[in-house]
Amino acid sequence: MFDLELGLDLSGDFYTRHFQPTPSEDTLILNMGPQHPSTHGVLRVILEIDGEYILRAEPVLGYIHRMQEKMGEVKRYEQYLPNMGRVDYLHALAWNWAYVGAVERLMGLEVPKRAEYIRVITCELNRINSHLLWWGAYLLDLGAFTPIMYAFQDREIVMDILQRVSGSRLTYCYYRFGGVSQDIDDIFIEKTKEFCAYLKPRLKMYKDLVTDNIILRKRVEDIGIIEEETLRKYGATGPVLRGSGIKYDVRRKEPYSVYSELDFEIPTASSKDALGRYLVRMQEIEESLKIIEQALEKIPPGPHISPQAPRRPKPPRGEVYFAVEGARGEIGVNLVSDGSAYPYRVKLRSPSFSNLSMFPEIAKGTLLADAVSILGSLDLVIPEIDR
């Protein structure tokens, strides 16, 4: 396409030309993003629309690609640790855990019981924070402004609590090989208990205010239905999977740490739509509170880091895979060591990547406005997809 009057080349960039090589009479090619507010970060989706209906969709990635996997190969094991907080800034501690877990498994390093409990408490606090932000931001996408203010009010408390032990508010680097960087104190325990007591009535209020609201229901019910077969073929995990009624959670199915000692449910929803995924996340906040309360009761005394914990690990040769359940699904770190101080290969399996890859399939035939709702219901964190 070439506009003679303006003298502009309108054929688009590489990806647009690839998406639509020849102009079409009846349909319109539309770029949603990379600066669209509802894509939360820099995700671009090329859409072919017929009126208000989406015929084809193709996400374009890589706008904040940082080559995390290469950084893994050129930095020593301990130097790479702070990178993990930057892969998924909303659930940074789960990535911390996946990486230290992989190195510990490779080295056969024992983690003290107390450290495991501290990890569970902080990781679940972080999960609540992630779900709260998703809740606020999703509703903002759908046109409700107030919830994000409530969500940020709650998040502030969690960030204060986590700052106390980790020193940072968002991109945590709190876990160490063999434990955590520092022990929790009485004030941390007290504040966490206060937060649990505070959030429960708030969640009830959110339910009355938002979840049962007819305006929300109209935007999420029967929107973005994902069938079991699609989920399996694309390897979807996390609340996206459980929102379609499949009870798969790494914390239960491939237990790590002390999750097997704790009593909690895996919430699922059978409706398969955006509402199902919404409800699963809201229930997960409650389950996380349950886990935190139990862990605070059960936490044993002892060291917060293993006495054998190396400052500069040099794991033996071999390969491991370590998976944890993040707020968005199964996070996996696949580590290959050649016995030196640098990893030979680091592969990061990010749940958002697989979840987003389903989007072309789900978006087909939906309204453009619903695509925003579907994208939001997948709970995407773009730095995690691009790595």
Next chain:
Amino acid sequence: MSKQADSSICAYAYCSHEQTGYEKHFFITPASLLQHVQKLDELGYFLEDITCMQVKEGFLLTYHFNRWEKPGRLALRVLVVEEDKTIDSISSIYPGALWHERECYDFFGIVFKNHPSLIPLLLPPEMEERPLLKSSEKLRDLYELLPGCEQVLHAPRDEEFGQFIKECSQKGK
């Protein structure tokens, strides 16, 4: 879960889950990949990810699969030689592989045959460099990285995989 707790890292089949995170892994021939993936699809596995690694022998592609009902991570490993660098795309069976394969193409330059749109995913389209390729002094032999797999390289264990599938089918899903 662990069937052989004594061996540090095993070469194929029956890994110790606590030590490696894998339930089983199989070295298979490139030609038999599609047929084996088809079997896993029938058994109800989902695709976790596809990863690649450069070694002296060539490129080791690893396909991770898992199951919802009876979890157990299974890895299919295929060695692609440097001169060839092509392998069949499994996207006709698992469409989720589309992006994983494009990522491997980005980082290593491996060409997936019959992939519907093998264009850069994460890297800029004009970039020709393959960032995860290693210089020759940094390359290691595969057996240095995965101890105990010397024989497997020369004779991939397609039969063993066949046996495993047979057992699974007999037991039911």
